[in-house]
Amino acid sequence: MRKVVSAALTVVLALAATGCVGGSPGDPDVAEDPYGESALRYGMAPVPHPELTYQPDVVLVGGGGRSVRSVTADGLTWRLDGDAPRADDLAPGKVMFVTGRGVGRVLDLQRDGGDLLVTIGPVTVTDVIRDGTLEQRDITIENPVAYQAGEPIWAMSEEEAEALGATPSGRVGRAGPPRLAPPPPRPNQPPPVRGGGEVRSVVANFSTGVSLNGGAEVSFHYDRDGTKLSGRAALTFARPKADFHLNVRGGKVTRADLAIKGGFGIRYSFEAGLQDGQNVSAVLPIPVDFSVPIGTVLGVPLALTISQTLKVTTAFGAKLGTIKGKGEFSLAGSLGYGYAKGTFGPQVSKNFQRKESLINSLSGVPVGVMGLLIEHQVRFDVGFSAFVLKAGLFFEVSTAYGTTIGSALGSPLAVCRGVGIGVRASYGIGYTILAPVVKVINKFLRLVNIKPINSSGKLGPPPYVIHRNEEIIPPGTKLCGTPTAAGG
Numbered sequence: 001m002r003k004v005v006s007a008a009l010t011v012v013l014a015l016a017a018t019g020c021v022g023g024s025p026g027d028p029d030v031a032e033d034p035y036g037e038s039a040l041r042y043g044m045a046p047v048p049h050p051e052l053t054y055q056p057d058v059v060l061v062g063g064g065g066r067s068v069r070s071v072t073a074d075g076l077t078w079r080l081d082g083d084a085p086r087a088d089d090l091a092p093g094k095v096m097f098v099t100g101r102g103v104g105r106v107l108d109l110q111r112d113g114g115d116l117l118v119t120i121g122p123v124t125v126t127d128v129i130r131d132g133t134l135e136q137r138d139i140t141i142e143n144p145v146a147y148q149a150g151e152p153i154w155a156m157s158e159e160e161a162e163a164l165g166a167t168p169s170g171r172v173g174r175a176g177p178p179r180l181a182p183p184p185p186r187p188n189q190p191p192p193v194r195g196g197g198e199v200r201s202v203v204a205n206f207s208t209g210v211s212l213n214g215g216a217e218v219s220f221h222y223d224r225d226g227t228k229l230s231g232r233a234a235l236t237f238a239r240p241k242a243d244f245h246l247n248v249r250g251g252k253v254t255r256a257d258l259a260i261k262g263g264f265g266i267r268y269s270f271e272a273g274l275q276d277g278q279n280v281s282a283v284l285p286i287p288v289d290f291s292v293p294i295g296t297v298l299g300v301p302l303a304l305t306i307s308q309t310l311k312v313t314t315a316f317g318a319k320l321g322t323i324k325g326k327g328e329f330s331l332a333g334s335l336g337y338g339y340a341k342g343t344f345g346p347q348v349s350k351n352f353q354r355k356e357s358l359i360n361s362l363s364g365v366p367v368g369v370m371g372l373l374i375e376h377q378v379r380f381d382v383g384f385s386a387f388v389l390k391a392g393l394f395f396e397v398s399t400a401y402g403t404t405i406g407s408a409l410g411s412p413l414a415v416c417r418g419v420g421i422g423v424r425a426s427y428g429i430g431y432t433i434l435a436p437v438v439k440v441i442n443k444f445l446r447l448v449n450i451k452p453i454n455s456s457g458k459l460g461p462p463p464y465v466i467h468r469n470e471e472i473i474p475p476g477t478k479l480c481g482t483p484t485a486a487g488g
Contacts, residue, residue, distance in 0.1 A: 034293035038065030040145060040192055043099030043386070049299035052132035055251065059089045061098040068098065069115055070188045074152035075387040076441070077186070078102055080116045087116055095127055096120055100301030101386035103128060107450045121453040124430045125383055125391045126251050134297045135245040139304055141292055142239060144212050146193045148201070149287035149387055153186065153444060154437040155203045196290060203284045210308055212290040214238070215267070216378045218308050220284065226277030229312065231270030233376035235397055237262045242304055244382045244393055253459060256429050258393045259336035259347060260380055266399050266423070268358065269326035272372055276319050283436050284310040289387060302392070305385040309434065311375040318368025323405050327358025329421070332466070335395055337427040344461045346425060352467045358401070359471045362417045368407045375400040388433050388441070396426040398463070418472040428460015
């Protein structure tokens with residue numbers, strides 16, 4: 001990693017040269033340790049630099065993490081010291097930039113004693129930077145910091161969010177009919193944890209665990225109303241490294257490159273059981289990010305962040321039965337893309353090979369056809385990053401596993417087994433937020449008459465298929481049907 005830009009003289013000169021709002025010299029935010037107490041908790045502070053120009057509506061709030069009192073679990077509302085340098089310049093519509101984790105469009109601003117409660121929405125990198133070239137090579141994905149959202153509203157089911165009824169600031173809304181009692185305040189984010197060990201959470205009635213040791217892996221467990229599900233899904237790798245380049249001129253991206261090298265594979269295992277249970281369909285936005293601080297590049301605090309999402313859908317055609325299986329495959333030597341002259345191109349060195357057969361491991365005792373579809377999404381972001389508020393370059397791998405096993409009663413000689421595997425890539429510059437997450441967030445924002453946020457601010461092509469494969473044993477058997485694996 002390159003060292004943080006640290007000369008005080010450079011800062012003084014930069015304040016005259018950049019387009020930041022209300023800049024003033026003397027901020028003690030140069031040469032900041034990315035693993036220092038305040039930087040680790042809330043992110044590193046931006047430092048003006050003569051070779052980078054911010055957009056005119058960007059407010060660089062001074063003090064960095066030392067100006068932050070707390071952040072709500074969902075990452076949307078920041079409690080700041082009301083006397084922080086340039087905090088008075090904040091207003092709805094402007095872009096707050098207090099740290100690399102605290103970057104967003106101001107949606108709402110309230111005074112609470114001597115503090116400011118600032119609710120922010122997503123931005124794109126060109127909403128923040130007008131001119132500049134950011135690049136870094138050989139970013140080793142090691143020594144990560146696990147940021148936990150705790151119990152954010154966007155990780156709840158829609159029914160749970162509706163019952164909670166909290167507003168973005170945790171107080172009664174300013175508009176609409178009077179409420180009988182103030183809604184409960186939202187919890188604050190837990191402190192981060194160093195290392196890539198497993199972090200547990202509960203999402204939409206699923207118990208989950210997420211880790212970054214030897215790969216990005218999520219475990220899941222569900223046991224409710226006669227339905228049991230458990231398993232693991234992973235994008236495996238061995239000490240990968242990343243390179244990126246981003247050139248912005250006049251508020252437009254002219255060139256972008258992102259490459260992540262290290263040898264990638266996919267691994268999967270599951271067990272499911274049903275006894276008078278019901279089918280389940282759930283999207284699990286895992287409320288844990290693993291972040292590798294890059295430091296500051298031209299004074300801009302950046303990080304490489306890995307986040308995961310899981311989707312689970314059952315298709316059980318019986319009230320009783322079991323199904324289990326596992327598989328492992330190599331995928332690619334490197335992942336990435338390039339953008340120049342208005343054109344995107346994937347840069348994926350595909351190497352799909354079977355290491356452990358999923359279809360051969362598929363077994364169970366189903367009394368009726370049983371099907372299961374699990375999609376595991378792993379996203380790499382380079383830029384500003386905090387849960388749903390991410391801006392920069394990204395590459396996402398989505399692996400879907402569809403498995404089906406026929407009824408043990410319907411085929412006495414051989415139980416039909418079918419699997420489908422689909423791997424897609426999505427990439428670009430900007431942000432995308434899961435539809436269920438945006439729906440829940442906007443439900444809260446409307447409570448206080450705040451304009452809803454958009455689900456996407458992305459420059460990039462549609463997702464494309466890296467690999468797709470289907471197998472049925474015995475071949476040609478119609479009892480199973482065709483496995484449904486999302487992959488194109």
